[in-house]
Amino acid sequence: MIKKFFLFLLIVMLLLVGVVLFNTFTFKSNQQPLSALPAPELSETTLKNFQQALSYKTISYGDPSLFDSSQFIGFQEFLKTTYPKTHETLLREIVEGYSLLYKWEGKNPDLKPVVLMAHQDVVPIEEATKSMWTVDPFGGVIKDNFIWGRGTTDDKINVIAIMETVEKLVSENFQPDRTVYLAFGHDEEIGGKGAVAIAKLLKERNIAAEFVLDEGGIMTREKVPGLTKPVALLGTAEKGYLSLKLTVTAQGGHSSMPEKETAIDVLAKALNTLRSKPFEPEFSEPMHGLMESLGPEMPFVQRMAFANPWLFKKMILGTYSQSNTGDAMIRTTIVPTIIEAGIKDNVVPTVATAVVNFRLLPGHLSGQVIEDVKIKIDDKRVNVAPLNNNVSEPSAVTPVKSFGYQKIAATIQKSYPQVITSPFLVIGATDSRHFAEVSSNIIKFSPMIDPIGFHGIDERVSLESYKTALWFYEQLLRDLN
Secondary structure, three states: OHHHHHHHHHHHHHHHHHHHHHHHHOOOOOOOOOOOOOOOOOOHHHHHHHHHHHOOOOEOOOOHHHOOHHHHHHHHHHHHHHOHHHHHHOEEEEEOOOEEEEEEOOOOOOOOOEEEEEEOOEOOOOHHHHHHOOOOOOOOOEEOOEEEOOOHHHHHHHHHHHHHHHHHHHHOOOOOOOOEEEEEEOOHHHOOHHHHHHHHHHHHOOOOOOEEEEEEEEEEOOOOOOOOOOEEEEEEEEOEEEEEEEEEEOOOEEOOOOOOOOHHHHHHHHHHHHHHOOOOOOOOHHHHHHHHHHHHHOOHHHHHHHHOHHHHHHHHHHHHOOOHHHHHHHOOEEEEEEEEEOOOOOEEOOEEEEEEEEEEOOOOOHHHHHHHHHHHHOOOOEEEEEEEEEEEOOOOOOOOOOHHHHHHHHHHHHHOOOOEEEEEEEOOOOHHHHHOOOOOOEEEEEEEEOOEOOOOOOOEEEHHHHHHHHHHHHHHHHOOO
């Protein structure tokens, strides 16, 4: 009986090994067999235009009273002056005061249009960090083969690369087969009311786009362990956005006679509980797509794991959870961002509040997350409610077989040597999340290589990235058939 059991166990093990090896060796590449064409060198004028664009302080502040409309008006006048043929040929509309919508009429009205997006605004420079910058944040300085300054990576590289490309093509009397819309929001960094208004306008005009392309993924040589080739990460979905306000009201009073448990104590316990009970990690659809695209290109061990996620799921999730970025790819995240309580050092506050931000995996709807939070905290003294109704559900997932994904992936491969393309999940928020009713195919990708300093000190992008971005948009627009 024991011999039969061990024989059975051996057979099961051999079958398991056989299945794993079969899946691994039949795990074939799904990359398109395309070669890159060399990108033209940057002209002095093209470079200076980008530098000048960075000098405009088109800053989105949390406090509306700090908004400087003159910077946005100046930037838009700069676009008109710098790209005159574009403004003679394309129809331009100003939406929601400062956002821009351009229409470039295509030759074939039977083809669905496309929307290319970027945003004009940038985040502020923290007062405490101004002295930490190596260069003037708004100087557009070129140093060490990088262009430095606020907005280089987020997102003026795309605004200017698109405008430079359109100006060049219009000057050559080129007209795309499809109608092309350019949508440049002015307040992406604070929620995107401009993008909301543009999307509403297009919907009211019954515009159903073939695809929408916005910022999101990048090209990287550094961020995918196990791969020596560069990888272009195309966002096929983005996480949802939810901020909850936690409020505790308790007996306050003089600090010399404190209660056994104060509002701050209750709130602190709730926050600690939330952080100690994270949502479980899981594979979303974009994560499955990433494994299918990158797995065949990886060394044997990683390839075997990605070819058999049913068996190696725990190992893969454990590996991704070791980094902040990787962990955000596989779970709904929880982080306190604002805590407020107290007015004086000798007064125990009656009310303590905290804001907790959540980024929701596809399939995790806000209503269920709120209920899960209440269950995790398990304390009726803590009131849980959405903050200012600022809620975005996770986006739908764009199929990798769609025309838009395939066209953009092919254009990337034609623009940069030996690049591998892959879907992935965008963990931040973009203006394109507002365009779900304009197109069911939304791709989030910026054609730049390992940018540095998103929202931080010494933000910069390489000259190579700018050259690649120009080349990418030119080939994409020429080939929109």
